[in-house]
Amino acid sequence: MMLRSTPLLAIALLVAGCTASASSDPARNVADFAPTGQVEALRLPFDAYAFSLSEMYAISNAEDLLTQQCMRAKGHDWQVIKRPTDLKDLRNRRRYGVIEIRIAQQFGYHVPEGLLTPAEVEQQYDRRDSGMSETQREAALGEGGCGHEAVKQLRPAEAADPERLQQLGRESLVNSQDEPRVTAAMDSWRNCMRETGFTYQDPFAAMSDSKWWADDSAGPSRDEISVAVADVRCKERTSLIDVWHATEVKIQEELITRYPDYFQQLGASMRHELTAAHAVLARM
Numbered sequence: 001m002m003l004r005s006t007p008l009l010a011i012a013l014l015v016a017g018c019t020a021s022a023s024s025d026p027a028r029n030v031a032d033f034a035p036t037g038q039v040e041a042l043r044l045p046f047d048a049y050a051f052s053l054s055e056m057y058a059i060s061n062a063e064d065l066l067t068q069q070c071m072r073a074k075g076h077d078w079q080v081i082k083r084p085t086d087l088k089d090l091r092n093r094r095r096y097g098v099i100e101i102r103i104a105q106q107f108g109y110h111v112p113e114g115l116l117t118p119a120e121v122e123q124q125y126d127r128r129d130s131g132m133s134e135t136q137r138e139a140a141l142g143e144g145g146c147g148h149e150a151v152k153q154l155r156p157a158e159a160a161d162p163e164r165l166q167q168l169g170r171e172s173l174v175n176s177q178d179e180p181r182v183t184a185a186m187d188s189w190r191n192c193m194r195e196t197g198f199t200y201q202d203p204f205a206a207m208s209d210s211k212w213w214a215d216d217s218a219g220p221s222r223d224e225i226s227v228a229v230a231d232v233r234c235k236e237r238t239s240l241i242d243v244w245h246a247t248e249v250k251i252q253e254e255l256i257t258r259y260p261d262y263f264q265q266l267g268a269s270m271r272h273e274l275t276a277a278h279a280v281l282a283r284m
Contacts, residue, residue, distance in 0.1 A: 033112060035090050036100055042092035042245055045252040046169055049266045050162070052091060053117065055274060057083035062277035063150040065284045070146035076136050078146070079128045083121050090116075095173065096241050097203040097231065104228035108220030109207045154276040160266040168255055176248040177202070185243040192234035198227055203240075206231050 051059065064080045071078040093116065098104050103112060113119050132140070140147045176182055186202055193200055200206040212224045220228075235241050256263050 033100065033103055033115060035088065035093065038099060038241065039090060039093050040088070042095065042241075044092060044095075044245075044249060045256055046165060046172070047089070047091065049165055049256075049263055049270065050091075050169075051270065051274075052087075052089040054085045054087045054089070057087070057121075058085045058281065059154060059273060059277040061085070062154060062280035063147070065280055066150035066153055067140060067146045069284070070149060071136070071140060074139050074146070076139050078136075078140060079124075079131070081121060081124045081128065084118060087118070096235075096244055097207050098228050099232060099235060099241055101229065101232045101236075104232045105225065106220075108224035108228040109212055110220050110224075154273050154280070156269050156272040159269040159273075160262060162266070164262065165266060168252075172248050172251045172255065176244060176251055179247045179251075181243050182240075182247050185238050185240045188238040189234045189240045192237055193230055196230040196234070198230055200227075200231075203231055203235070 060081070061083055064078070068078040068080055094111070098109055103115075106112075139145055177186065189203070190201070193206070198206070200209075206227055209224075209227070212220065
């Protein structure tokens with residue numbers, strides 16, 4: 001309970017491979033790397049059935065307030081994290097690997113700090129985690145602790161299983177690569193990469209090359225940046241992302257049609273939790 005929120009876009013990162021952050025000035029990163037139009041257009045049908053980062057932050061803000069109230073009743077303090085709830089929904093920014101040339105040119109396949117979640121929010125989590133005593137931690141996060149009780153107050157008694165959506169999301173990403181249009185575009189991408197001197201089966205193989213992740217403390221190497229730049233250029237040249245995204249949209253639409261009861265229940269669960277969270281925020 002009270003772990004850091006991770007939107008559905010993280011599923012793609014897990015499928016794709018390593019995603020270590022590149023350490024540098026987070027404020028500069030965010031300012032320098034505003035999302036491209038292509039990134040902002042990457043919407044998927046499943047997005048309607050998973051919380052955006054702003055929605056998860058609203059729920060976490062409510063959980064924090066409930067946890068703080070409970071902790072004070074037990075004689076403990078609880079630091080409330082200040083999370084923004086007006087963020088752009090960019091959950092699919094890395095679903096198909098790196099697609100922004102300016103990021104590839106500076107960070108290769110590494111994720112600039114602050115790109116996917118606000119760096120200042122992560123820093124607040126770090127300070128809270130490091131400042132908690134074992135007694136506080138147990139009161140908040142132990143079995144039956146205040147954090148767990150806060151979650152129970154917001155979630156419906158019979159919530160739909162979100163892990164099933166995550167599994168379906170992974171399947172749609174993987175299965176989309178077997179569709180003829182994506183296969184053809186992927187072949188063109190592969191040929192493009194060969195012309196540049198690089199041999200990779202697909203963008204995920206390029207991104208997860210073990211050479212880029214041998215040292216977690218090291219930033220992107222010159223070779224990594226060269227491959228990442230070629231990767232993005234070849235995606236642009238072959239229209240791979242447009243084809244891939246359009247194909248996955250169709251797959252997800254079909255899955256929603258195939259499992260109407262599940263998606264209706266999932267949508268209802270989300271609305272319940274968000275409504276409960278906003279009610280807490282309004283009265284506290």
